Structure formats: structure tokens, C-alpha cells
Amino acid sequence: MPPLKVHHLQYSQSERIPWLLHELALTNQPIPYELIIHRRAPYFSPPALVALHPMKAAPVLEDGPLILAESGAIIEYVLDTHAPSSTLKLRPNQPGYTNYLFWFHWANANLQPCIMRCVTLVRTGLPDSHPAKVGVVERLHTALAFLDAHLREDGVEWLAGPEGGFSAADIMMVFL
Known part of the structure; x- marks a missing residue:
């Protein structure tokens, strides 16, 4: 399976995705990924990031042909598809x-x-x-x-x- 590509824009909600992947690695559930850091131009997303998704914002996740934006959606997707046994996502039958x-x-x-x-x-x-x-x-x-x-x-x-x-x-x- 090719590594995920995480398009990251510093100082934004995009910070959540590298943190999630780091936490998964700490719990022995590492997910291979490539972190692609985009620099603001000067305040907004640069053209390379804008071209990835109509919302023109980070984070953006590439998983093969899938391109997914929105940090909450990305977190749920990664936990459901790449780390389904992770304790970072609670299931309906779990306390809390x-x-x-x-x-x-x-x-x-x-x-x-x-x-x-x-x-x-x-x-x-x-x-x-x-x-x-x-x-x-x-x-x-x-x-x-x-x-x-x-x-x-x-x-x-x-x-x-x-x-x-x-x-x-x-x-x-x-x-x-």
C-alpha cells in the first residue's frame, strides 16, 4: 500500500493530521505517510495546495486516487480505514x-x-x-x-x- 500524502499548511487545523499520525505511531499503529508542507503565500494557501481541492485549504489527504479535505473527515477516515483498532476513536459500545x-x-x-x-x-x-x-x-x-x-x-x-x-x-x- 503506498503511503498516504498529507498536504499540510502550517498554523492551521492541518496541524491535527500530523499529530494524529504521530499518536498512532506511538501506539504501535504506524501508518506510512508523506508530509507535504505548503508555505502560506503570504497568508493564504499557495497555488499548489489550491489546485488540490475546491476549498483551497489544508489539510488535504491523498490516499491513492482519493482526495479528502476537512480535518475531522480526514481523522475519521484514517482511523476507520487505516487504524480501525485504534483507541483514539471510541465506538458506540465503549464507555465515554x-x-x-x-x-x-x-x-x-x-x-x-x-x-x-x-x-x-x-x-x-x-x-x-x-x-x-x-x-x-x-x-x-x-x-x-x-x-x-x-x-x-x-x-x-x-x-x-x-x-x-x-x-x-x-x-x-x-x-x-
């Missing part, structure tokens, strides 16, 4: 599965958009008292307090909970 499932998706579906709305409104120069800015900042504080409360629960060191352990949900939460 619902925590794993929720936090895996919460990173991109809730926290990241919340952070981006906050950053955008801060950069508009609106006064801190503007209702739109107040609402977005409150939502971000609520989201971070929610995450913090989960991690402060007794025995919770990782997002999947004490029974789930370190998982791909933890990898998804980094590099928003």
Missing part, C-alpha cells in the same frame, strides 16, 4: 463514546465559529457595549466555561471522560 462524539464535533461546529465571530467583531472597532459584540463575547465565555466545567469534573483528564481516555476529540480541540 457519547462524550467522545460530542466533543469531537463541538470543536468545529460550535467553539470555532464562536471564536471567529468574536475575533471578527473585535476587529470591527465597535464599542465593547455594542449589543452584537456583547452577545458574541458572552457566548464565547459561556462556551469556554462549558468546556472548563467538563474538564474540571472528577476524574476527567481528557474530553472523552475518565473511561474514554485521550482520543481524537482532544486532537480536534486543538488548533481551532
Whole structure:
């Protein structure tokens, strides 16, 4: 089987994929891959990366003829097809599965958009008292307090909970 090709753009969600592959190697499930690093030009994806996928962003995974984008989709694909016995993906019959499932998706579906709305409104120069800015900042504080409360629960060191352990949900939460 030829190695996977991981197209990586530094300082982005693309960081998740090399980290996942590193963790798999640490758990004796190494997956051969070639890491292709693309440099920003100067802020956005360079032409070579843009040509790979219509979304013009990293990460992009090549597995033979398959070209797949989106870090969450790539993580699920790699774990399902190349490391199906990995403990980094919890299955429905495992303790911690619902925590794993929720936090895996919460990173991109809730926290990241919340952070981006906050950053955008801060950069508009609106006064801190503007209702739109107040609402977005409150939502971000609520989201971070929610995450913090989960991690402060007794025995919770990782997002999947004490029974789930370190998982791909933890990898998804980094590099928003």
C-alpha cells in the first residue's frame, strides 16, 4: 500500500493530521505517510495546495486516487480505514463514546465559529457595549466555561471522560 500524502499548511487545523499520525505511531499503529508542507503565500494557501481541492485549504489527504479535505473527515477516515483498532476513536459500545462524539464535533461546529465571530467583531472597532459584540463575547465565555466545567469534573483528564481516555476529540480541540 503506498503511503498516504498529507498536504499540510502550517498554523492551521492541518496541524491535527500530523499529530494524529504521530499518536498512532506511538501506539504501535504506524501508518506510512508523506508530509507535504505548503508555505502560506503570504497568508493564504499557495497555488499548489489550491489546485488540490475546491476549498483551497489544508489539510488535504491523498490516499491513492482519493482526495479528502476537512480535518475531522480526514481523522475519521484514517482511523476507520487505516487504524480501525485504534483507541483514539471510541465506538458506540465503549464507555465515554457519547462524550467522545460530542466533543469531537463541538470543536468545529460550535467553539470555532464562536471564536471567529468574536475575533471578527473585535476587529470591527465597535464599542465593547455594542449589543452584537456583547452577545458574541458572552457566548464565547459561556462556551469556554462549558468546556472548563467538563474538564474540571472528577476524574476527567481528557474530553472523552475518565473511561474514554485521550482520543481524537482532544486532537480536534486543538488548533481551532
